[in-house]
Amino acid sequence: MNRNILKVTLLAATLGLVSGAAFAEDYRQNPFTLTYKNAITENVVGKVNIHAVNYALNGVNIVANVYTPANYDPSKQYPAIVVAHPNGGVKEQVAGLYAQRLAEMGYITIAADAAYQGGSGGEPRNIDKPSHRIEDIHGMADFISQYPGVDATELGLLGICGGGGYSLKAAQTDKRFKSVATLSMFNSGLVRRNGYVNSQTDTIQERLKQASEARALEASSGEIRYTGDAQLTDEQIAKLPFELYREGFIYYGKTHAHPNSTFRYTVSSLLELMSFDATNNIDLINQPLLMIAGSKADSLYMTQDAFIKASGADSKELFLIDGATHIQTYWNPEYVDKAVSKLTEFYGKNL
Template sequence: MAADYKQNPFTLAYEGAITENRKGQVNIHPVTYQLHGLDIAANVYTPANYEAGKKYPTVVVAHPNGGVKEQVAGLYAQRLAEQGYITITADAAYQGASGGQPRNVDKPAYRIEDIHGMADFISQYAGVDASRLGLLGICGGGGYSLAAAQTDKRFKSVATVSMFNSGRVRRNGYVNSQLDTIQTRLQQATAARAQEAAGGPVLYSGDANLTDEQIAKLPFDLYRQGYEYYWKTHAHPNSTFKYTTSSLLDLMRFDATDQIELINQPLLMIAGSQADSLYMTEDAFAKASGTKDKELFLIEGATHIETYWKQPYVNQALEKLSQFYGKFL
């Protein structure tokens, strides 16, 4: 169903992806900018008949954990551009095509700063109306978007799709399945950091080359369908599940809902009714007490990963996002 990244000149890996920029249509503009001394690789999408002298509402799109800008974040960014928004999606620092060593550091503070950095860059982009800036976070990017929007009031409205609270999952396990090993895993993360500091090899977690049989036996839809999405149907060479084990020192003390009451902007949280990650969206939504305008929208029948690519579900999410940003941007 997806575009093959090898056949796409922009290496986009989603259905209906742009293959060339044409006058009068949605166009894609690969850009690079600096954030704390690192090169950040991003794609900016401009709407049909874009004119630099006009002013457009704009949406920053944060990608999932392990994802890159060419996958679901690009799909949502392109589809929003089709509705008249300028959009940007960037690879997180230390990940994808962005700079930073060692590779695949995954620290919440960095991921949150990536979102502030996208806002910095796109606010200066020709045609952007910085007073109408929205934020969309998908999966892990959704959790980090909730954290970024708590204090960054440039974002006038905040939406998440299939929000994933990375800290909670790294700490407690998915669906709280690893509560009895928290201290053991913290010891492993501590040892990994000590090894790095002593000049030893960087250790990684989360990386696995599983057989189809092993994938089929995974206990959760998110993991089974996630392997299918990231390794097969929508694979991209810059996308990987692995992250430095030492990142867990930061991840395991993070929670996307800490201080969530600071969000006073309109908030829309979208999730699949069949997603085994739904508990995280429901928890965050209940705790978001600081906003007068909040809505939880369930896509009937959808799992977490199906909101990334299954057209009927993507269409429902985008219709809801269009109404939301249309009202609040």
């Protein structure tokens, strides 16, 4: 693959890891390798607890964390929330943060690593196909619905970043989800196809040709081509054209890094990604819908577009966190508190 095209694709469509980074929320200091502030360090009776689980999904082993509320009693009934992580993220990062915070509000929650990614199984590694990510969400619903104490008739969904786009798609047909929320929604297919903020529309056909060649190579020789690897200096990060990518490199590569988190993915995945759009058939969502985004996020256009198109929702609300960028909704205590407060209000009314 042409190196220049790879570089453009990476900068405009992915986030990456930075080498030699210092860790503000060090996974190595947490027994559950959680990367977020005020993460659980031990299971204490009477408090929110974390439970590592695994289950099979279409022959692939999925690893997940289930969070149970304070004074959890498996003989009682609790509403539950499925949390879908961002592209390249893992359950120990922002998905875990929101899963823990919602468990503090009385919900049983689950955050799982996507199939072929993170700590979950599947070969070749780092396939990134929408059909898999959507199936991951259905699979989390399968598992958590049978977890002790879960009221399967009271199931909510929260998708973050890329997980938000895939949650919109999953909820179109999976009516086990009684309410749907997104945080900093990222329409992966739209960005992989057109580039971030439509910055790559002139290279669509060239990139499709490269993806087709990668698929042919896999079939003929078993060789897997990847994109999304990057090792940038602070100076290079500062020169990236979009705030999402600048802050993303810092979040994923420095302050909240995790060894299972990578934005490396197979080039052949683009065959499916570039024909996907989270808003296709979005009118099928008839559940209550809440979409949260930062008012200063350069990704806000994707949330606004999806919100307008979600014409079939029983009720819908666009909630902007004043002053927040995309990545700041992942970790900034002020903005996280506002998002959790709104989510608690939303699920309280609709679960």
